[in-house]
Amino acid sequence: MKTFVFFALCLIFLSCAPIKTETLNNKNDYQETASQAYSTGLGNLCSTKKECIEYCKTNRGRCESYCRDKEIELCKLIFQEKPGDLGPQDNKGCKSTGTVTFTSPPMKIDQIELIEPIGLMIGGHVTPIDHGYYYAKNWIPGSNREDPSVFVDVLSPATGVVTSVQSMPQEYASSSIGDYRIVIHHTCSFYTIYIHVNQLSEKLQAIVDRGKTTKVEAGEMIGRAPGFDFSVHNDDITLPGFIVPETYSGEPWKLHNVDMFDFFEEPIRTQLLDRNIRQKEPRGGKIDYDIDGKLVGNWFEENSNGYEGKKEYQRGQGYWKTHLSFAYDGLDPELIIVSMGDYNGEAQQFAVKGNTPDPKDVDKTTGMVKYELVSFDYFTEEDKLWGRQTFAKIKKAYGNEHIDGTVLVQMLDDRKIKFESFPGKKASEVSGFTEKAKMYTR
Template sequence: MKAAACPTPHSSNSIASIFISSALVFMFLLFTWSCSEGNPDTEKEEETGEIEEMEETGYNYPEGKIFFEYPPMDLNGVSFYEPMGSMGVFPQDHGGFIHFEYGVDEPTTPVYAMADGVIVELGKSGDDFFMTVKYSTTISTKLGHVGRFADFILNQTNPVIEGSPLITEIEVKSGQIIGYISSFSALDIGVHDLDLESSKSFCYPELAFFENLYAADIFDYYEDSNPVKAEFLNKNIRVLEPYGGKNDYDVKGTISGNWYIKDKFEGKDIFTNYFAIGYHHIYSQRIAIADGLPRHDPDTEDTNSYSNSWIKSNSPKPEEVDIAFGMVKYELVAPVDLKRNDDGTYELNSLDGVDDQVPRGVFLMQMVDAETMQLEFIADKTVMEVEEFTGNQRVYVRNPDYE
């Protein structure tokens, strides 16, 4: 697989799209999706997805990009759509429909096939189920927090057991009911397009989870003439393009993007190996960080840490902090949540006063070379009280195999 080039701060590279046979399907080792803010104490990022070869079924998949005709669920039952990119181990590859049947014992809101296609995977995670539907030679969707599958699916498969996803070949028609939402707060959906790898800004694509590498903006797969797109956009909580969110912020030679801790790296499924700096998935103008190292102590009442924070005053932009910039001192402040209305809908909160918060502390960050960054968090200080690294800084690399 050809790796995508990592862009520089002032240029971008283009690499020809790769060809992957329509005989490939996706399989998760474990599926643990959530549409929360990526709290490392309450959730684990989705596990790597493996590609498994499968004999041709004879289904005549359309070539390349197609457009969806239906939403994955009835939009009347949706409070809002949360786009992909929630900051975590990697900014998440999927978005989610926050719905009104949260906590209901057996929700009745249906899940639809978005176009003609084939269900190629069924799985279970906790009390919920997930499924993968393949729509073309390059495009599939992963649906998470499905409450139950439609009867016609259950009649054609063995029982779905947690940790043992079933590879299936069940054809579906556009708009057909394929399941029902769960009582979890959201129906998660990730759109994955195999043609996108060359356009994603991961310095080392081979280190990305499969779903992150091919994550697509769902709104790019509805035609403007389809009234579903306008209705769907009206449910979207994000107001700036790309409306479906973004999950790739690597910029070569700068602090921007995803980092792996050097020397102590224990595998890419371990949250504490990561640090990321990019932009918030909803308040998309705000610089956000996710630090996997600090862990909440369950014996204390303090559940708030700096792990997920915004940058006070929102400057300088991480894609501008390179070797020549030297050390940057960022004050961290708490992110702003959404405002919940009495009718169960949500809206953006005002950002007035967000930069007036007392900082959680200071992050010192500095590029050592094009592949290496050092950082240190100093709690309960301001930039005026911090001069330099104390000797307790951590060292991160773009590639844990980098020497």
């Protein structure tokens, strides 16, 4: 799924048209030097309090990247909170409770090339992803987002209150044009989240990064992009397959994911499912696989602060290095996937040679388990290899023959495992754990 790696590495913020933005050519442009540490500005970004406040209104992503984890009074003044800390979804301005029926698709039906459901594992998205993906026609997923002519309208699915419009940090920006995360509360507990919207409507541009709200109607254009992340959440429901909810305090909304198709009225629901490449039930995907006392599900390196990652990662790139998941493919749940945040220095996903043993059957009585790792691909319903760029109905995921490496895992207790990866080695070449083995918990 390498085609989608960059697009899928979405977190939470950015900067966008019609606001003028600057292209960052050198990351040192916003790095602090010793002499600047005590200045009245923000490094090379701006030099005075007034200048910085104005600059950060239109370049918030760069300012957040500079301020992250720094105790600078000007940063505190500009952001009023720690940059990058979303916390629970603020529902200020919402009305009513319960769910609503969506009467508009997020993207016009005739402009949709394909939809991917929740539950994929791609690159730094080590645990199953809590959002799906919409891709427009005439755009290659994961490719350049610098040409607005390929952008299409992003639509609100129902009436609601936009409670958050945040620009992505520089390191997660998908385009120099802009990149935003939008939350729409349709009731006080039922909301949709969009990520990687590259241009905002005039209405939303007026409130971006300012903590204000605005009402939108069903079908209203809220922005433009060639593709975007989309998810639906209901705070009145908590997924049962996250056995330690506190682990996800950094991204609490994922505990409340609901099916991304089920709330659309007909015929919209059927029309959207017709563009969904996943054919296996549940069509909307699944992200919560934890079973207490079993290997299946998500694990986090011991003393690494759960999903949020170690403090030194600052919730920036690399926070996923301490993540590990034994789950099932997001398009064909019959295929076991081992997803690692740090496999030979990179976040990678593999299928399992022989597709056994099933992690839901592995417990502390099983002893050491060796999984030989293989790459994987997909067959379409026409029994053709899927190219991963255009729509197809996925029939089956399968593991390839070449062994890329082996992992060794053992459940020590119901919520503790010992794990080690051996890149480039077959199972027959691995006799046991070494001093490099790590403990993971949940």
